[in-house]
Amino acid sequence: MIKVLHSGFYTSIQDKGRFRFRNIGVPVSGTMDSISAGLANALLNNNDNDALLEIALNGPKLEFTKPTAIVISGAEMSPKLNTNSILNYRVYQVKKGDIISFGKLQKGLYAYLAIQGGFQSKTVLKSKSFYDGLTVRSRLQKNDSIPYKSKAIVKTLNSAIKNTNSFFETNILEVFKGPEFELFNFEEQRKLLQTKLTVTNSMNRMGYRLKESVVLHNKSMITSPVLPGTVQLTPSGHLIVLMKDAQTTGGYPRVFQLTEKSISILAQKKAGDSIKFSLL
Amino acid sequence: MKFKLKYKPFGDAALLIEWPQKISEDILNDIQLFVSKIENINHKEILELNYVYNSLLVIYNNKNTQFTPLKIHLQNLYKKSFPTIQKVENVLWKIPVCYDREFGIDLPILSQEKNISIDEIISMHSGTIYTIYGIGFLPGFLYLGGLPESLHFPRKETPRLNVPKGAVGIGGNQTGIYPKNSPGGWQIIGKTPISLFNVNNEMPCEFKASDKISFKPISRDEFNSIELAEVNGNYKLNKSFIND
Numbered sequence: 001m002i003k004v005l006h007s008g009f010y011t012s013i014q015d016k017g018r019f020r021f022r023n024i025g026v027p028v029s030g031t032m033d034s035i036s037a038g039l040a041n042a043l044l045n046n047n048d049n050d051a052l053l054e055i056a057l058n059g060p061k062l063e064f065t066k067p068t069a070i071v072i073s074g075a076e077m078s079p080k081l082n083t084n085s086i087l088n089y090r091v092y093q094v095k096k097g098d099i100i101s102f103g104k105l106q107k108g109l110y111a112y113l114a115i116q117g118g119f120q121s122k123t124v125l126k127s128k129s130f131y132d133g134l135t136v137r138s139r140l141q142k143n144d145s146i147p148y149k150s151k152a153i154v155k156t157l158n159s160a161i162k163n164t165n166s167f168f169e170t171n172i173l174e175v176f177k178g179p180e181f182e183l184f185n186f187e188e189q190r191k192l193l194q195t196k197l198t199v200t201n202s203m204n205r206m207g208y209r210l211k212e213s214v215v216l217h218n219k220s221m222i223t224s225p226v227l228p229g230t231v232q233l234t235p236s237g238h239l240i241v242l243m244k245d246a247q248t249t250g251g252y253p254r255v256f257q258l259t260e261k262s263i264s265i266l267a268q269k270k271a272g273d274s275i276k277f278s279l280l
Numbered sequence: 281m282k283f284k285l286k287y288k289p290f291g292d293a294a295l296l297i298e299w300p301q302k303i304s305e306d307i308l309n310d311i312q313l314f315v316s317k318i319e320n321i322n323h324k325e326i327l328e329l330n331y332v333y334n335s336l337l338v339i340y341n342n343k344n345t346q347f348t349p350l351k352i353h354l355q356n357l358y359k360k361s362f363p364t365i366q367k368v369e370n371v372l373w374k375i376p377v378c379y380d381r382e383f384g385i386d387l388p389i390l391s392q393e394k395n396i397s398i399d400e401i402i403s404m405h406s407g408t409i410y411t412i413y414g415i416g417f418l419p420g421f422l423y424l425g426g427l428p429e430s431l432h433f434p435r436k437e438t439p440r441l442n443v444p445k446g447a448v449g450i451g452g453n454q455t456g457i458y459p460k461n462s463p464g465g466w467q468i469i470g471k472t473p474i475s476l477f478n479v480n481n482e483m484p485c486e487f488k489a490s491d492k493i494s495f496k497p498i499s500r501d502e503f504n505s506i507e508l509a510e511v512n513g514n515y516k517l518n519k520s521f522i523n524d
């Protein structure tokens with residue numbers, strides 16, 4: 001088990017997400033930055049879909065009750081194993097009684113803590129990803145405990161990758177044209193692509209609202225499916241980027257669709273950061 | 281087939297098929313027929329289908345297939361007739377709703393603004409058969425078509441921060457049920473004691489697009505007893521089949 005001594009700001013269990021239930025309105029969920037999460041699992045020889053902890057903004061304090069191996073990836077949050085500072089993208093062995101804690105957020109927003117074999121929390125509709133109303137919790141709370149398999153340590157794992165976080169330092173988000181992109185004229189399309197946009201405080205696992213009003217419009221459409229990474233344009237001209245816990249359908253014109261990599265990059269942005277869309 | 285469809289790429293792993301931009305049961309039935317065909321051929325690269333109103337999203341495995349070949353495949357499939365496919369059975373669900381003032385907090389405003397008595401609002405709302413045009417927005421949220429025009433009413437200018445699970449509301453030309461506690465801007469006219477989504481059931485949501493819904497007014501006492509039966513897992517929603 002991992003015992004939660006402090007929960008942190010928003011710590012949840014995530015895997016790749018919950019598929020094939022969109023037709024009954026169930027969001028996909030899953031890791032916000034799937035690239036960083038995938039690297040952490042890969043370093044432990046885990047499956048890509050193994051459940052890990054997603055840690056936003058402020059890290060938790062966790063105690064291990066049996067030996068295992070872990071990797072931290074994504075945002076740089078000054079992690080510590082007991083009293084020693086540790087690095088991202090490096091495999092660490094932990095013993096019974098060891099404590100992981102986090103300090104100052106240095107870079108990015110979402111960190112991942114992967115564990116050998118993945119967390120063994122309850123699977124709901126084929127996924128362990130937390131989602132309010134489906135799983136018992138939508139975020140970890142103090143005194144929660146999460147099971148994991150204790151594996152015999154066969155050999156010293158010390159693989160590491162260098163400088164992996166550079167992928168999210170860019171502010172260019174590569175996008176595809178969305179289904180309604182062509183409804184806008186050349187000048188409007190140009191504005192959508194050339195305006196420098198600012199991430200606001202209205203950002204969570206459901207979506208990111210961008211600050212600028214880019215293109216006012218009165219184009220109405222009938223509610224239609226949306227995806228994580230869909231960029232909607234509201235009549236007030238604001239852009240909303242849907243993220244992993246987003247609703248499955250929407251009624252605003254879909255002007256862009258982010259690539260999975262762009263979703264990961266955006267997930268690591270903070271309020272005040274600027275971004276720009278670039279057509280693939 | 282009778283409709284001219286538009287096929288659009290939606291990212292690099294989904295294809296969006298659009299029917300004409302209107303809400304109609306003909307379109308809904310045509311989408312469902314197409315969905316049945318797609319399910320029937322069991323295409324191994326098609327991972328998921330999601331449809332609502334006049335569009336169908338096909339999510340595919342982009343490691344093994346791409347937009348253009350999949351589009352051609354689907355276009356041919358659309359034209360083909362499948363005599364073995366049966367028309368989807370139409371089910372009518374009767375959903376109990378208590379319209380007491382305690383739950384129907386916006387009934388007085390509606391009555392005043394529309395100049396219709398509360399009793400008339402209730403009888404119009406519950407006397408209509410609605411069609412499910414899709415499920416989305418939240419787990420178990422049904423998009424319903426068929427709200428009588430005299431009950432159309434704009435959403436609240438400022439949404440409420442918390443609308444309770446089961447609340448029945450009117451927003452614009454739509455009516456619907458909140459499947460869980462959530463913020464919401466619809467005018468609330470009643471509450472159902474039943475759950476539209478139960479994650480512990482084998483089928484978490486029993487409803488499907490093209491099913492029909494009607495609302496059955498119940499008293500506060502009936503609300504309590506149904507709520508209790510629902511909690512204990514003893515409540516069976518009234519379901520009948522419609523022949524057309």
